[in-house]
Amino acid sequence: MLKRIDGLAVSLFGGSLLYVRTFVGRLLSVGPIPKHIAFIMDGNRRYAKKRSMAKSKGYEAGFLAVMALIKYCFELSIEYMTIYAFSIDNFRRKPEEVQYLMDLILEKIEGLLDHKSIVNQYGVRVHFIGNLKLLSEPVRLAAEEVMEATSNNTKCTLLVCLAYSSTDEIVHAVQESCQEKWNEIQEVNANKAQDIEITREILESNDVINLVDIERHMYMVLAPDPDILIRTSGETRLSNFLLWQTYKLCAVFTKGIVS
Numbered sequence: 614m615l616k617r618i619d620g621l622a623v624s625l626f627g628g629s630l631l632y633v634r635t636f637v638g639r640l641l642s643v644g645p646i647p648k649h650i651a652f653i654m655d656g657n658r659r660y661a662k663k664r665s666m667a668k669s670k671g672y673e674a675g676f677l678a679v680m681a682l683i684k685y686c687f688e689l690s691i692e693y694m695t696i697y698a699f700s701i702d703n704f705r706r707k708p709e710e711v712q713y714l715m716d717l718i719l720e721k722i723e724g725l726l727d728h729k730s731i732v733n734q735y736g737v738r739v740h741f742i743g744n745l746k747l748l749s750e751p752v753r754l755a756a757e758e759v760m761e762a763t764s765n766n767t768k769c770t771l772l773v774c775l776a777y778s779s780t781d782e783i784v785h786a787v788q789e790s791c792q793e794k795w796n797e798i799q800e801v802n803a804n805k806a807q808d809i810e811i812t813r814e815i816l817e818s819n820d821v822i823n824l825v826d827i828e829r830h831m832y833m834v835l836a837p838d839p840d841i842l843i844r845t846s847g848e849t850r851l852s853n854f855l856l857w858q859t860y861k862l863c864a865v866f867t868k869g870i871v872s
């Protein structure tokens with residue numbers, strides 16, 4: 614959609630919109646720039662329905678909007694972007710809808726490898742985060758391929774949340790922390806008898822598992838907490854997205870970007 618608007622504006626104003634955008638970008642970059650912006654990219658179906666378009670057109674518009682956002686964030690030197698592309702809850706949609714979305718997501722992930730894609734043009738490092746084992750093998754393998762292919766990119770980082778929910782992330786981080794602590798204790802136990810004292814020390818400390826341990830095992834450890842959260846459809850709920858990382862948040866925008 615943004616591409617269409619850009620195209621229309623370019624033909625109407627002979628490209629002057631690009632100057633306005635560059636000017637606004639320069640103006641904004643004088644002030645404090647957020648380090649990390651997170652997006653809940655919903656409202657695609659509603660966007661299509663409102664315009665009597667096929668659902669696929671809504672998702673296409675949503676995807677193009679995300680790509681345009683990467684470009685704008687890059688121009689403003691915003692280092693991290695996170696998008697909520699598919700929640701664990703989305704698996705509860707009708708099987709044919711889930712299949713449709715998975716095929717679409719696979720196509721979009723594969724498209725990121727194209728040398729002309731925004732990701733490659735702008736040197737974006739891509740991470741897919743979430744409970745990736747819930748994804749089908751082709752989607753997981755394509756995601757791994759993109760992560761590998763972009764692993765040397767340093768200019769900006771895109772985190773794509775797939776099969777993600779915040780409560781699942783927290784449970785995962787607590788489980789990993791427990792496992793780590795357990796392994797530590799086992800290792801000590803495997804040593805001499807005198808180390809029973811050390812085992813007791815570990816268990817009795819208030820510190821069996823602490824905040825730092827849990828945060829270290831969060832999928833989102835790859836980025837600082839977001840400064841701004843944007844929900845494209847206009848809904849005002851967090852819908853199980855970044856619950857742990859948004860308690861200090863200073864701004865949430867829900868005005869439609871896509872709609």
Ligand SMILES: CC(C)=CCC/C(C)=C/CC/C(C)=C/COP(=O)(O)OP(=O)(O)O
Pocket residue numbers: 654655656657658659660672673675676679697698699700703714717718721722773846
């Ligand atoms: C790079 C990459 C993999 C991008 C993902 C592409 C993409 C379009 C994902 C779909 C996002 C999604 C399932 C939104 C949920 O609401 P909805 O929009 O289905 O419907 P709603 O109108 O009910 O909110």
